[in-house]
Amino acid sequence: xxxxxxxxxxxxxxxxxxxxxxxxxxxxxxxxxxxxxxxxxxxxxxxxxxxxxxxxxxxxxxxxxxxxxxxxxxxxxxxxxxxxxxxxxxxxxxxxxxxxxxxxxxxxxxxxxxxxxxxxxxxxxxxxxxxxxxxxxxxxxxxxxxxxxxxxxxxxxxxxxxxxxxxxxxxxxxxxxxxxxxxxxxxxxxxxxxxxxxxxxxxxxxxxxxxxxxxxxxxxxxxxxxxxxxxxxxxxxxxxxxxxxxxxxx
Numbered sequence: 001x002x003x004x005x006x007x008x009x010x011x012x013x014x015x016x017x018x019x020x021x022x023x024x025x026x027x028x029x030x031x032x033x034x035x036x037x038x039x040x041x042x043x044x045x046x047x048x049x050x051x052x053x054x055x056x057x058x059x060x061x062x063x064x065x066x067x068x069x070x071x072x073x074x075x076x077x078x079x080x081x082x083x084x085x086x087x088x089x090x091x092x093x094x095x096x097x098x099x100x101x102x103x104x105x106x107x108x109x110x111x112x113x114x115x116x117x118x119x120x121x122x123x124x125x126x127x128x129x130x131x132x133x134x135x136x137x138x139x140x141x142x143x144x145x146x147x148x149x150x151x152x153x154x155x156x157x158x159x160x161x162x163x164x165x166x167x168x169x170x171x172x173x174x175x176x177x178x179x180x181x182x183x184x185x186x187x188x189x190x191x192x193x194x195x196x197x198x199x200x201x202x203x204x205x206x207x208x209x210x211x212x213x214x215x216x217x218x219x220x221x222x223x224x225x226x227x228x229x230x231x232x233x234x235x236x237x238x239x240x241x242x243x244x245x246x247x248x249x250x
Contacts, residue, residue, distance in 0.1 A: 019180050022050050030187045034195035041088050044074035047184075051164055051177055055095070055144060059161035060195075062110070068100040095142050106134040110161070112151040115189065117181045119173055120147040148173045150185050154193035156200065162188060220247075 026046055033040030040058055048056040056074045063069035073089040073096050089096065099107075108129075112118050120129065129135050129145075139145060145168035153159045164181070166173075218234040228247055231239075238245050 019050065019176060022046070023180070023183070026050065026184060027187050030184065030191045031194070034191045034198070038088060039195060040072055044072060044088060047164065048074050048076060051148075051173075051180075052166070052170070053164045054167055054170070055142075055163075055165040057096075057161075057163045057165070059163070060158070060192075062159065062161065063100045063104040065105075069104075071096050071100060098138065103134060103138040106132070106138070108132065108134060109147055109149055109163070112149060112161075115150065115152050115185050117148065117150045117178045117185070119178070120149070121172070143167050146170060146172060148178065148181065150181060150188075152185055152189040152192060154189060154196050156193070156196050158192060158196040160188070160192045 026043065029043035029046050030040070033043040036042070039060070044056045044058060047053070054076045058072045060070040060072065061067070063071070071091065073091070073093070074087075075089045075093075075095070091097070108124050109118075109120050124132075129139075135145075144165045146166040148164045149162060151159065151161050162181075164173075217232075218238060219232045220235055221229045221231075231247075239247065
């Protein structure tokens, strides 16, 4: 079933013209992000600006002890990245790399109920947070405190975590902001599914191409219009021989 723009209980995001005017644009950017070479390079900055956040993170593969995972970060420009206001942060920045390598195991804000918008303060009082190692050694050095999040998963099993963070001096996330994120969540889930399917298809194609190449079979993959998408090394070797085999509109 499709998501409708009816307000969930507890608020009316359409009552705020600022959010209403940007809702359709954000939905479009979420779907567009699944197709971009740098995924969600437009959606994350737009969401950061709309929700007046300091950092927006999209975890596409949660880190583990044996896998650093995949995390897309978008940081507000006035945190020393003036030239990168509308781009994703360097994945090697301390904020991302330290989380992937060490602090993910201390993060109390994981395994949220799927498709449910939750604030960190909903599950962990401020006093408990400020006395935790996660805050003292990770959040405090990067001046983050208020976090809003939602976890979603696509049918193939890919789990995505969206986190929106503000500084301690910033306002709490309002109900209208929670409601907006609730409305966006079904679209995020579908965009994640598109992204996951495209990646699986590409991986399967690479595996197939590798297996065929080992058999020394010439392989040409065409699109629906008969145009060449990819060729393997065997085909290229035959073409180099110029012995009657050629491709047009390659």
